[in-house]
Amino acid sequence: MSVFRSRPALRWLVPSAAAVAVIGGGAAAGTIVASADPALPERTAAELLVDLQNADPDGLSGTVVQSSDLGLPGIAGLLSQAAPSGGGLTSLIAGSNTARIWYAGEDKARVALLGTDGQTDMIRNGSDVWVWNSKENTGTHAKLPADKQDPKSLPSGVPSPQEAADAALSAINPSTEVATTGAAEVAGRDAYELVLTPRDSESLVGQVRLAIDATEHIPLRVDVYAKNTTKPAFRVAFEQISFDVPDAEQFTFNPPPGAKVDEAGTVFGPDAAHTGKPSTGKPSGNPGDEPKVIGEGWTTIVSAKLPESPDKAIAGADKDEAKLAESFLGTMPKVSGSWGSGRLLSGALFTVLLTDDGRVFAGAVTPEALYEVA
Structure with missing residues (x-):
């Protein structure tokens, strides 16, 4: 403890x-x-x-x-x-x-x-x-x-x-x-x-x-x-x-x-x-869409499902929001594999995989570890 x-x-x-x-x-x-x-x-x-x-x-x-x-x-x-x-x-x-x-x-x-x-x-x-x-x-x-x-x-x-x-x-x-x-x-x-x-x-x-x-x-x-x-x-x-x-x-x-x-x-x-405000304590969203934790310790990966794919989200946003979202995606190189395709954000201490079908995987792990889970 x-x-x-x-x-x-x-x-x-x-x-x-x-x-x-x-x-x-x-x-x-x-x-x-x-x-x-x-x-x-x-x-x-x-x-x-x-x-x-x-x-x-x-x-x-x-x-x-x-x-x-x-x-x-x-x-x-x-x-x-x-x-x-x-x-x-x-x-x-x-x-x-x-x-x-x-x-x-x-x-x-x-x-x-x-x-x-x-x-x-x-x-x-x-x-x-x-x-x-x-x-x-x-x-x-x-x-x-x-x-x-x-x-x-x-x-x-x-x-x-x-x-x-x-x-x-x-x-x-x-x-x-x-x-x-x-x-x-x-x-x-x-x-x-x-x-x-x-x-x-x-x-x-x-x-x-x-x-x-x-x-x-x-x-x-x-x-x-x-x-x-x-x-x-x-x-x-x-x-x-x-x-x-x-x-x-x-x-x-x-x-x-x-x-x-x-x-x-x-x-x-x-x-x-x-x-920055008190929570109402009420659950929100679909329980099935709640983030999931995969693995343990240093190689723990968190996965989640977005409400819609990145492309659909950008298409439905206003002009300024769409431009900003496209700029964010532009910093993430395209990647693909047997799991599908998407974009990768790689930092010194963490990696995030955003798939084209709206899934997100993140952890303090190598890209390969995310690909295997995806």
């Missing part, structure tokens, strides 16, 4: 489905010993994994910075054109995001996603949850039902180091070589470094490196390397951190004059991560 399972509120400090998809692998803890700095006692890989599982801070606050270079400059440019003020998804592909976080127990947590033209705050205080956009001076307030006061995610664009580490350690199996490289220093704190190396040749992930706080045992930094590279394609790390319990006022929401705050929704669900 990880700290995210034993301390559920930590899961939504700064969540990101993208990080989970990129780093979703496993580890088999060996007995390799960290040759730590003289000031730190030696720890085995297995002991560090136990430290992660038992981490239980009473509170913390700090600044988290996420940076990415997933090898998709064309896609990043198009996203920037489509949503020039959005920044979140674009910088997850190429760029960086910064967030401030505060945590004071299961029912008190806050995230402030900082942007060039304002910030978005996500605050939980007991059963009350607020999402606030400073640029628009608008927000949404939701009450969590008594039986559903464990929101799994709040909308944000930055993964926390803890969430990234939790994803990397979610499947303990023999598919991963685990080692330690000694001591590190992150945000002015001593840390041990744990290195996970996938053994599967179909995985695009070369290594995941976790810097684990020597005292509090939470991840201070997570680096994800593509194979045969020396620079991380994805990094999320604390730039500054304190383990003092934040003041109660940090979790009190006081809207500024003239603000518009909507009262809506119940528990936060999957819709919230995309819309």
Whole structure:
């Protein structure tokens, strides 16, 4: 059981489905010993994994910075054109995001996603949850039902180091070589470094490196390397951190004059991560069209069926949307095989196959692995 399972509120400090998809692998803890700095006692890989599982801070606050270079400059440019003020998804592909976080127990947590033209705050205080956009001076307030006061995610664009580490350690199996490289220093704190190396040749992930706080045992930094590279394609790390319990006022929401705050929704669900609004909790679409997970560990593949083929979707869109969609497709080379034909998006850490008949396959795997599943 990880700290995210034993301390559920930590899961939504700064969540990101993208990080989970990129780093979703496993580890088999060996007995390799960290040759730590003289000031730190030696720890085995297995002991560090136990430290992660038992981490239980009473509170913390700090600044988290996420940076990415997933090898998709064309896609990043198009996203920037489509949503020039959005920044979140674009910088997850190429760029960086910064967030401030505060945590004071299961029912008190806050995230402030900082942007060039304002910030978005996500605050939980007991059963009350607020999402606030400073640029628009608008927000949404939701009450969590008594039986559903464990929101799994709040909308944000930055993964926390803890969430990234939790994803990397979610499947303990023999598919991963685990080692330690000694001591590190992150945000002015001593840390041990744990290195996970996938053994599967179909995985695009070369290594995941976790810097684990020597005292509090939470991840201070997570680096994800593509194979045969020396620079991380994805990094999320604390730039500054304190383990003092934040003041109660940090979790009190006081809207500024003239603000518009909507009262809506119940528990936060999957819709919230995309819309920034509370989920209604009602299922949508055809259950048969829900995404499917194929395989496990580092070579997990997610498949889904689109409502219609890409060509039909473009034909039914307005002029501007059709032009943008065609530009996106233009960055994806055409591919074909016994499975049919389609287009391929290849990044440093993931591959996406979009077939002409409207199927989608994605994973941190080689194109060949997607073709075999298709």
